[in-house]
Amino acid sequence: MLFCHGEKKSFSFLVRALKTFEKVSGLVANSEKTAVYCGSMDSTKKEETLGSYDFIMGDFPFKYLGIPLNAKYMLSSDFDSVVDKMLARITCWSSRNLSYAARATLINFVLMSLHLYWAQCILLPKGVMHRITQLCRSFLWDGAVVLGGAPPISWDWVCKPKKYGGIGVRDCSRWNKAALGKYVWKIAKKEDTLWVKWLHSIYLKDQDWWSYSPKKSDGWFWRELCAVKDELRQGFEIGNWISKNYKISDCYDWLQGPQEKTIANWLGIAERNFRLNVSWKHWKRQGMDMIHKRVYLAAFSACGYYIWFARNHAFWEKAFSFGGFCPITCHCSPCVLLVLVLLLGFLFSTGGLLSLSTLQGTAAGCLLHYSVMLFVYLMGCSLFLGSAGVDC
Structure with missing residues (x-):
């Protein structure tokens, strides 16, 4: 992917770089397979910029490495492919007589794995998270796509670890934030990567990362990442994650909060030794x-x-x-x-x-x-x- 400003002069420099690369390497950019995507540009400016070139004009959103990209905020409909994959799996499994333990295993190792790659790249919308949770809950209790009645246990209890009275199903919303904490850690560490250097030169500009607040005109993903940073700040301070390698599991456990063995508390038995x-x-x-x-x-x-x-x-x-x-x-x-x-x-x-x-x-x-x-x-x-x- 190559980027330039939305003006004719900047785009001509980009085309000149492609032609220079063609002369040096002998590899020609196929204009029929190359698409140009313009963000926040009117039709007149698009025609002025691309009028003399034979590139295809693409539309947002488009997929790159399997992830939909958009110049504006991503809608829930842009993630229908993930939900459709889950629906297909559940429809196939619903005809089988599976136990609760088998359904919980399939949810953890199959259904939840379908969105893990997406969750490590972008913050999924709340509507998508709600739909994923809804499908997993329905399959766990009824073995179908639609839940026939009220579930016997709340989803928060289901997502607790087994040793604390839960079933051990992963909370996709919290795991999504824990996965994005990896980018927060890279920015705080000033990792030697092109993306981190670009962020520090364009957005941060020698400002303190933990006290930084984005502008309203900044991109939606950057604002979402800063919101995740504010939510995880206390965990970084308590767990001292900056001084060691970042682990998603550590952040996920912290987001779940302190866990207690709840059977005795649920019954109202608070004493260890009693008469x-x-x-x-x-x-x-x-x-x-x-x-x-x-x-x-x-x-x-x-x-x-x-x-x-x-x-x-x-x-x-x-x-x-x-x-x-x-x-x-x-x-x-x-x-x-x-x-x-x-x-x-x-x-x-x-x-x-x-x-x-x-x-x-x-x-x-x-x-x-x-x-x-x-x-x-x-x-x-x-x-x-x-x-x-x-x-x-």
């Missing part, structure tokens, strides 16, 4: 919705189960076999029947079937599922042991 016979009364008085109450009761029952299990293990290990998925396996058929009755009664009376189907594949759903199983075994085995005259 079970006192804390449960405090939890019971807390205002909780129905999902909170069910998960809390299941978790509380699981705690009771492990206390009971530790107390009676030494006395009852001969009556139970340990192994497989379940912690204990009762060999008495009346007890098994009682467990099944309790399980069905719990699910139908409390709406457990709805909760399990709604939260399936999530951290809360897994906790609810396994805790309910432990609760049922605890109740069934306790009743059986009580009827046998054993103190439990």
Whole structure:
């Protein structure tokens, strides 16, 4: 790509440089494959500048190395090719019976990778980011292009790392800003590249990069990059990223904010060491919705189960076999029947079937599922042991 001012004299110098290159190297610029793009020029000035040359007049936006370029602000419609690729992939996958884990893997490693190259070059419009997030959310929960109802978990929770209760899906908007932070780092380091030198000579002009404010007449990309710089400034100061190689992952983690293990906080358990016979009364008085109450009761029952299990293990290990998925396996058929009755009664009376189907594949759903199983075994085995005259 060659650039010049939008005037006849500057353009003639550019053509003269091409002819000089032709005489030296023997390579001729094909006028039929060479296009001229004019920004902020009226039709009269265009004809005056290009009238005597046989170059093709191109229109904005045009693609260069796969990225659309425009003299003005990029519209959401200019990025339809990325959205169309995602739609094609989801349409192909929607006919397959995929689990939540498989969908999350496809989102992270296939769908999100389709826009990574674009996100490292320009700041994508909010409308495009919203559309990408919408497609990923719909595919994760329904396996289709359109989401049939409200998602069971907010997208912010889905984008949290797995160790903090999320699914680990990448937040495309934050990742886009973290990727552009690479250019902020290059400008701050005054890297020895032609682009950075041009920016310092045209825009910055020996001004401090962190206190610089762009003019309203500056290009839209430069103004967007300065906005990203202002947003990431605190992260550069805290993380001291200037003194080391810039990593997108470090900036992305900082943009996500401090993470905490949230299952205990979500249940309202803030104490590390607590007395079970006192804390449960405090939890019971807390205002909780129905999902909170069910998960809390299941978790509380699981705690009771492990206390009971530790107390009676030494006395009852001969009556139970340990192994497989379940912690204990009762060999008495009346007890098994009682467990099944309790399980069905719990699910139908409390709406457990709805909760399990709604939260399936999530951290809360897994906790609810396994805790309910432990609760049922605890109740069934306790009743059986009580009827046998054993103190439990």
